[in-house]
Structure formats: C-alpha cells, structure tokens
Amino acid sequence: MGAVIELKNVTYSYPLTDTPALKDFSCTIEEGKFYGVIGSNGAGKTTLCSLIRGFAPDFFKGELSGDVLVYGKPTSEYAPGELSLKIGYVFQNPFNQISGVKDTLFEEVAFGLENFGVPVDEIEERVTRVMELTNITDLAEKNPFELSGGQQQRVALASIIVLEPDILVIDEPTSQLDPEGTESVFKIIKAMKEQKKTIILVEHKIDLIAEYADEVLVLHEGELIRSGDKQQVLSDMSLLEKGVQLPQMAILGSRLIQQGLPLSYVPITEAQGAQVIGQAMQKGRV
Amino acid sequence: MAYIEMRDVSFAYPGGFLAVDHIDIAIERGENVAIVGQNGAGKTTTVKMLNGLQRPTGGDVMIGEMNTKEYTTAQVSRVVGYVFQNPDDQIFHSTVYDEVAFGPKNQKLPPEQFEAQVEKALLMTGMDQFRDENPFNLPLSVRKFVTIAAIIAMDTSVLIFDEPTAGQDLEGNRRLGEILRKLHEEGKTVITISHDMDFVVENFARVIVMANKKVVTTGSPEEIFWNFDALETAMLKQPYVSRLCRTLGFEGIIHMDDAVQAICAGCKK
C-alpha cells in the first residue's frame, strides 16, 4: 500500500484574504484506506478537499506554497479532466451537482462518460451497473430536478462512481439530508470501501465516521492537530475543547472510567460500547 | 384552549397532492417543542401553515385569537417568525447589521425599541462581532445565525426554526441550544424542526413525531425515544445512548448523565 496523495508543508490562502486557510499542512493518504476529516466549521476541511482535487489553486486562484502530490505528481501538472478520472469529488449541496441538461437520471449518470468519449455500449453497461450499486435503478426515468435531496445525492455519487476513480473525496454529503437519506448515502460509501477505494470523507456525523473510517484527520484553524488510527483519535477527550465533536460512546466511556469503571478501552461505536461496558459491569467497580 | 391550535388540519396542493392529512396539534404559550420525522412526513408544510405561508385546505389554524385564514402572511409574521433552512434564500443586505435590522425597520418602531431589539438579537446569536461584515464572506453555518438573528430581532412571540442544526459543528449546536434556552426564558413559544436526535434530546421538553403526513404521537423525549412503535412508524432511531442502554438492559434512559448513573449502579460490587 503506497501513498497516493501527499501534502508537504502546504500553506494556502484564498484570494483577498489575510489569514491562510491551511498552514504548514503535511499529511499522507495511503491507498485503500478510509480517512475521516473532522473539525469545526472554518477549520479548513473543504479547503483541504479542494487542494487534493486541484480546484485550488487552479480554479479558486489564491496563493499556494508547498506541494500537493497525487500519485507523485503535483495537481497543477495534470491535464484538464485527467484528475477527474483519478479523484471523484462529491459536494455538500446535492442540487448543484446536477448537470442541468439531462432530463432522465440514466442520462445524468451517463453524462461524464459521454464527455470522456466512452463508446455507447460501454456507457450503457457501466451506468446500469452503477445505478444498481447506488440503488437508484427504479428512479432511472425520472427528471433529476424532481428528486429529493437524498436521491439527488445518490445520483451525484453514482455520476462520479461510474467514472471509476480510485480515490473519492466526499465533502459533507449528508448535511442537508434526513436520517433516511443519510443512511442511503452511507450505504454507498460503505460499498466503495468494500471495493478498496481510497476515501476521504468530511463529516460532522462523527458516529458514522467512527463506524466506517480507518484513520481520522483533525483540523483546527487551518492546522492538522491530530491524525492517526480512529480508535486513538476519537477517544482523545482533549479534542472537545478544540470544537471537535466526539462519538457519544467515547464520551460516555470516558465518563464511566472517571467514575471508576474499569473499561479495557474507550469505545467509539455502539457495538464496542456494548461489549466493553458489558464486560466491565461484570467485573464490578474499582 | 392552547395558544397555538391546529384543528383537524389538512393541506393539499392545487394538483391534488396531499401533504398533510388531518392533524391536530396544540402548543401552549411558552412551550419549547421539536418536530421530528423523515422528509416527506409533512413537517415543513405543517409549520408553514403556522405562520401563514400556507393556508390549510381543511381545518383551522389558530394562533391565539387569530385564524390564519383571515390574515395575510406578512400580518401573521408579526406574531410568528420563521427562519428558513437555507439562509441564502433570505439574505440581501451587504452587512450583517442591516440584514438583522431589516425586519424591525419594517415594523416602524420607536428608535430606542428598534436599537434594543437589534442589539439583543445580535448579542444572543453571537453575531455582534460580525456586525459590519458582509454576510456572504461568512461560512454558511454562520450565515444561518444571521438569519436567526434577523427573526429574533422582530421580537415575535412565536419562533419557528426549520432545521437549524443541519451542517452545524459542535460550537454551532451549543450556541443554538443557548439561544433556545434564552428564548424560552423570555417566554417565547419556539418550534424547531430537526433531524439531529441527540440535539433534540438535549434541548426540548416536548417532541412531536410526524410520519406519512400525520402526527404519530407527541410527548417528552423520554417517552418518544422509548416508544418503539412510534419510532418504527416514523423510521427514526433512538439516540446512541438509549440504544446502548437498551442493549445493556436499562430502560427509559435518554441522557448521558442518567446512563452513567444507571451503569455504575448496575455494576457488581
């Protein structure tokens, strides 16, 4: 497993701003792993995503120092469209990701493939497959503008997944969705994880990050303040002071430890909580 | 008679599509209520009938003595304020101060009252530090607080928040909780739609559950989040703390404090 994305001492400022959005930021993204990116609003999470995908500085302009490397090459050296086949990007607002020129879902998902000149037979086969994966086959003939937010977000994911990128950058996909919509989106993300894609997910729904991620990157005021295995990071109570939401189980677990209950580790998911707290209750209080 | 009453209210769109199907809701003055349910359950249409944006096609909506059918939306808005989910549907001034002052300006208040209302709203939402900023230079989640301030400044006796928690971080949720608490202290009647069950548990005394265009049930968070039939009908899950307690065999718990107590008490010595 090698590094697919590297940020080396990256400092980036948007145009006409005084403070950099990211300061001296360094991290390595390894192939096939699922990274959760968390932090308070304004900490630089979306900026990080834009840099990885190359939208910054190419589209947003601004000043960049340091290197952003994708497969060893700086993002600025990729030809237009080349990065789209390597890195898929999903935004927070489902509505803005609709092309606006297709009136059926099937064609909407096929749009990217048409742009890349993929032969029509292949388009049909790939789109059908991806629609089944994202559970939107029965919506195939509907107009994209007539869908709910959750359905539109699944279409956005499908349109990107059909291009078969190995890396997915997903920026708060469920912020505007209801619990059911959120669940349907996470099902797709889970399927992508099972396909061993490299996933970078920005989310506030920390319990879902605890469930699915492998590693977590914590941002605060433009800096990377913690990174590593999710078990270590998400049980670090000091992060609460930096405006970072931690999983309910972790907060509960650490409070129980304070009360003297001998938990063998701090749980971060419901399953872990049931196991480790159940065990400790058997052993009794210290 | 409650302060806000929806009596056998239904709403059907002109094409015939039914969005709300014979609901009855009663909210007392000064109550702090959350409405939960999946999208499509009828929550937004219901609250839009509370501030006159929609008129019920069946039944009556009473705000105090006012039947919303007999007033324009702008007239009902003097009593019931509504904060939309997307702040960008409302903001059109170039400074936060002007945006917040717009509502009170339309109310033609005496200068001291105008000042007081605007300042109070800015302070309560933490927006006083951004008063001269252009709202569009602020992140989306902060812009939400600008629109919240804009409605608070109108000093209506009822406030409706449509999904204020969407996209908020830890600090944002904390500030929202503060605002709700302060409004409650002032005796305002507040109705909030939210998808964040943990936030609902922390901040509301009463929850109305909606599904399939009807009201499924209403009660305290303790009652709602342990009413499995209601949760199943509305396709909602218990908060994580409750789920864990259920697995461990503790019934009726929704707050972390109670969970900690119950678990420690339930330990073998």
Next chain:
Amino acid sequence: MTWREKLRLHKSNPLAALYPSSKLLVVLLYSFCTMLIGTIKVGAGHYPLWLIPWFLVVPVLCAASGIFKRFCHAFTKVLAIVVIIFVVQSLLIPDKVVVWQLGFLKVYQSGLQSAIYLSFCILNIAGIFVWMFQTTEYKEMSRALEDSGMDYKAAYVFISTLQMINILGKNSRTIMNAQRARGVETQGNMLVRAKAFFPSLVPLILGAITNSEERVLTLESKGFDVKCKKTHLFELERTGKEPVVNVISIIITLAVVVWRVALWVL
C-alpha cells in the same frame, strides 16, 4: 430493449418528429413571410388585414402536430400581452382620421394600423416559435446544435439556460416566501410590489451565482473540459420527410414573395 432504444424519442406525429433544423427553417421562413404580408395594406384604411387569416396557419399546424391543447395553454400568456399592446397602440397614436370614438377615448387610423401590424406580427412569430418549442425537446435541440458544428460548450450553455428559467422560477417563489415571512408584503398595489422587488431579486441572483460556481466544478469533475470526441447516448434521427417539408416551405415563401411583388407592381 436497451436503454438507448428506450431513450430515443418515439414520436407518432410526423410533423413533431421532424429534425430540428427543418423546424427552424419553417420558423424563419414563416417569420419572413409574416413581415412581408404585414406590408400589404388593404381597404380604404390601409390595414394589414392579411396577417389575420395568415395567423390561422399556426393553430392548424399545432393541431396537425398533435399539440393543440399544449399550444393553447402556453399561448395564453402571449395573448394577454398582445391584447395590451393592441389597446395601447390603437389609443395612443394620434392622427387626423378618427376611426372610432367612445367618450373621450379616440382610436385613430394610424394607431389602428400600427396596432394590427404589431399585434398580429407578434402573434404569428411568437406562435410559430411556441410550435417549435412545444414539439421539440431540449435534448433534441442540443443534439442538433452539436451535430451542426456548434461547440458542445455553447450547446450546453444554451440548454442549461433554458432549464434554468424553470429553476429560477421555483427559487424566486421560495425567496418570496422567505421575505413574506419577514414582513415584506408581496400582494397589493404597485408600490407594495415594487418594495418587494429588491429583497426578492438579490438573493435570487446571488444564489444563482454562488450555485453556478459549484456547478462549474461539478462539470469539470465530469470531464467537461476534456478535449476529445464526445459520444452520445441519445440518438437523434431524421425522419426522411425533411427535404419534402423544406421544399414545401420554400415554395410557399416564394409564392408569398411573388404575390407581394405582384401587388406592388400592379
């Protein structure tokens, strides 16, 4: 059935199924004829009366294309505007000859001439455009534009702008609702509505601009900028009747020209 076959539009009506460029030719020639016929003055008052029977072509064409009901529905708005124009033109252009009088309202001859000319030109030209838009889907137009050599980006802008009009309509309703909830009255006299204009328009435009930024990035993520031969899932075919229609349209136009020139010379 493959998706491609499913997507291909199967129109039962041969006129509606015509290739878009053929329809465009019909529209352009019809408009040219309209303006030409409008120059023929009839009767003592020199009114361009031939425009009135000429207008019957549009509803007949729509009925033949199977879209009569949809045409009526879409056309009512145009009709409203035309009635206003007619009334204003007839009452406001002063002349020596008064054709009709009711109290202080006077309809002058030149006003009536101008009113008939303008109203029926608009009715004719708007009518034929409505016919074209009601019988052609956006994706057909887009494909036809691209096939004729238009840059795919320009075709995209054209179609997405048309789609956006619907979206902006919906958005503006949401924004007006949001502002009504803040005490902005939107129903009432002109002054009231004028005051509601600014609070409704600014969020709409700003929203459209910020949304379009993300949409541009989305397009880029889907290879919009890649320079290669694009493939198309949607296939647009000619019915084979296009040459016939084109020839008939040209013959009719020539007949109108000859007639006009003849009337002029004689």
